[in-house]
Structure formats: structure tokens, C-alpha cells
Amino acid sequence: MDINLWISVLLAIPLAIIANIYTPRVQYWLESRGQKRSKKRIQQLEVELEELKDFYENPEKFHQYLLGVVIRATYIGSIVGIFAGITYVLSRFAREFIHINFVNFIFSISGQLVSMIGAMMIINVCSSAIRIITNMKNYPSVSVQLLSQISQDNEE
Secondary structure, three states: OOHHHHHHHHHHHHHHHHHHHHHHHHHHHHHHHHHHHHHHHHHHHHHHHHHHHHHHHOHHHHHHHHHHHHHHHHHHHHHHHHHHHHHHHHHHHHHHHHOOHHHHHHHHHHHHHHHHHHHHHHHHHHHHHHHHHHHHHOHHHHHHHHHHHHHHHHHO
């Protein structure tokens, strides 16, 4: 008989025993993980529903929320504009007085990166507001949908 066959047999038996011992533990871990994820999702849906209900019943709170989003987006845009302007001035300075192309390149690239990161930050701030505005326009159907999702997740 071949030695590879004996090695396979000697390794297969302990591995099968170990797999049988740990299978219930792994199954329990996977089930508890799914239950935790489901509870977290239910909590998120309940918070979203409560927030929408509060905004729907109190339009002035909704307007204050939107005003806060506008102020945050404007603030981020202003800070980004200042940094992008500074890097532009530094790149012009490097081009005119230092005459080192690498320094000019670094300042130009950093200005573009600052602008891109700032744009992503503004999109991040505004995306949740856009989602809430959309949900507020369709509040009756959205609230029914959220309630059905919550009850469906509770059943599982």
C-alpha cells in the first residue's frame, strides 16, 4: 500500500472527529450572530420611523434639520475652498520663484485631492438629507413599509 493512503486515513479520522465536535458550536455562533444583526436592523428601522414621524408631525424640526445640513455643507465647502486656494497660491509661488517642478506638482495634486475629499464630505452630509426628504414626500407609504419591515424582522 502507498504511504499517501495511510497518511490520508490517519489525517481524515481526527479531522472528522474534530469537525463533529465543533459543528454545533459553529452553528450556535452563526445563529446568534444572525439574531444580533436582526435586532440591530430592527432598532435602526424603529429609529428611522420615529425620526420620520417626528419630522412629519413637527415640520419646524424638519426645517431646522435641513437648515443644519445646509450650514454643514456650506461650512465644509468653505474650509475646502480655503485649503484649495492656499494650495493653488503655493503652486503658483513654486512655479514662479522656486522653479522646482516636483514642488509645483505636489501643490497642484494636493489642491485637487483636497477638493475631491471635500466634495465627498459634502455628498456624505447631503445624502442622508436627500433620503429623508424623499421619505418625507411619501411619508404615509414609507411609514407603512417601515412598519411591515419591522414586523417581518420581528417574526424571523
